[in-house]
Amino acid sequence: MDDPKHAQDPYPLYGKFRQECPLGWAEGHGGYWVLSRYDDIRFVYDNPEIFSSHPNGIPANLGQDRPMIPLEIDPPDHAYYRRILAPLFGPGRINPLEDQLRALVTELIDDFIEKGSCEFVAELANPFPTRAFLSLMGWPLEDAPMFLQWADDIIRGVPGDPEASMARRAESGLALYTYFAEIVDTRTEQRGDDLVSALLDASFAGERKLSQFEVLDIVFLLLIAGLDTTKSVLSNGIAWLAEHPEERQKLIDDPSTIPLAIEELMRWESPIIPGRRVTREVEMHGTTLREGDRVMLLTGATGRDSTQFENADTVILDRHPNHHLAFGAGAHRCLGSHLARLELRIVFEEIHRRMPDYRVPDGEQIVRHLGGVRGVDHLPLVFTPGTT
Numbered sequence: 531m532d533d534p535k536h537a538q539d540p541y542p543l544y545g546k547f548r549q550e551c552p553l554g555w556a557e558g559h560g561g562y563w564v565l566s567r568y569d570d571i572r573f574v575y576d577n578p579e580i581f582s583s584h585p586n587g588i589p590a591n592l593g594q595d596r597p598m599i600p601l602e603i604d605p606p607d608h609a610y611y612r613r614i615l616a617p618l619f620g621p622g623r624i625n626p627l628e629d630q631l632r633a634l635v636t637e638l639i640d641d642f643i644e645k646g647s648c649e650f651v652a653e654l655a656n657p658f659p660t661r662a663f664l665s666l667m668g669w670p671l672e673d674a675p676m677f678l679q680w681a682d683d684i685i686r687g688v689p690g691d692p693e694a695s696m697a698r699r700a701e702s703g704l705a706l707y708t709y710f711a712e713i714v715d716t717r718t719e720q721r722g723d724d725l726v727s728a729l730l731d732a733s734f735a736g737e738r739k740l741s742q743f744e745v746l747d748i749v750f751l752l753l754i755a756g757l758d759t760t761k762s763v764l765s766n767g768i769a770w771l772a773e774h775p776e777e778r779q780k781l782i783d784d785p786s787t788i789p790l791a792i793e794e795l796m797r798w799e800s801p802i803i804p805g806r807r808v809t810r811e812v813e814m815h816g817t818t819l820r821e822g823d824r825v826m827l828l829t830g831a832t833g834r835d836s837t838q839f840e841n842a843d844t845v846i847l848d849r850h851p852n853h854h855l856a857f858g859a860g861a862h863r864c865l866g867s868h869l870a871r872l873e874l875r876i877v878f879e880e881i882h883r884r885m886p887d888y889r890v891p892d893g894e895q896i897v898r899h900l901g902g903v904r905g906v907d908h909l910p911l912v913f914t915p916g917t918t
């Protein structure tokens with residue numbers, strides 16, 4: 531599966547897994563099971579007592595010393611964190627960020643709109659989620675490039691070199707923790723109008739408040755969880771639309787269809803591949819999974835599972851309902867989904883308003899990667915230059 535030839539289009543392989551090998555075994559990273567059917571992955575999500583989220587990734591470590599909160603905390607302890615965090619990530623707290631986020635997107639598009647061309651990943655999909663994260667946190671934007679570098683090191687490591695990856699992850703993880711620790715210390719002394727202060731003060735029905743360490747771990751996860759994910763969905767989606775102008779026209783003609791289109795493009799390419807650890811023997815597809823076994827949830831394969839979606843191999847931009855698993859399911863379902871959807875909607879609205887005739891220039895190619903988060907490395911676009 532690590533073969534680069536699958537990076538451009540892993541879906542034929544995913545389809546084969548679903549049909550012929552729903553419980554596969556992969557040798558890398560110490561060996562792990564691979565699940566690809568929607569029902570199986572849903573079963574794992576719904577049974578956290580059998581499938582622990584700690585560690586969550588395959589490979590396991592992203593540069594942090596402790597379990598990531600709340601991602602790697604199993605129920606029942608996990609519920610304590612979600613009770614505290616849910617109000618801070620609900621529509622009431624996220625929707626008011628819309629104007630600020632739109633201004634950030636406008637600024638990024640302003641930088642290339644008059645050229646009539648851009649490299650979408652480097653000029654928009656990559657920088658925007660970092661800036662959105664800083665807005666969410668209530669921190670200044672100057673440090674955005676530094677955050678981007680650290681997050682990239684942690685998520686991607688050194689491609690093709692597992693040992694160097696571990697070292698780079700540890701180094702950048704430490705740099706991030708140090709940066710965050712200073713802010714948490716400052717806010718412990720004196721509260722401000724930012725998310726760290728809100729986290730330090732948050733409590734649910736008289737339960738204990740979060741410790742400084744917990745706040746630190748949560749902020750670390752928010753950065754890791756929110757950047758590459760949103761970047762991937764943005765660039766996967768725009769890449770598909772760049773190659774399907776007749777479908778794209780529907781969004782240009784009626785921007786109110788954008789939210790459904792985003793859900794469908796997330797079904798089409800569900801980029802996150804979480805992992806689980808088996809806590810006790812469990813039988814799947816006639817095989818016994820044993821305590822300590824690792825399981826990879828090949829979420830990307832679930833969106834095209836025809837037992838779940840009619841015409842699963844066709845993008846239907848106004849598909850509704852659409853119960854895709856791109857945001858996961860069960861206890862750990864994405865905490866940042868409101869923010870992610872808002873970010874995605876704003877970018878889609880602004881792109882289709884300001885540069886609606888974008889396309890990949892002749893002779894150029896979209897370059898994609900597989901890895902822990904499936905996404906796009908290179909998405910060159912040309913369009914009619916604009917001024918507004």
Ligand code: HEM
Pocket residue numbers: 583586599600601602612751752753755756757759760763801802804805855856857858859861862863864865866867869870871
């Ligand atoms: C389109 C973008 C995004 C996608 C596709 C996505 C996907 C996911 C998925 C699949 C999970 C579940 C992982 C598992 O069960 O192991 C998850 C969890 C999580 N996501 Fe997202 N995510 C996105 C954006 C964000 C953003 C913007 C944030 C916050 C700033 C965020 C914060 C989190 C957190 C904190 C969790 C852990 C929740 C828990 O364990 O209770 N995500 N996300």
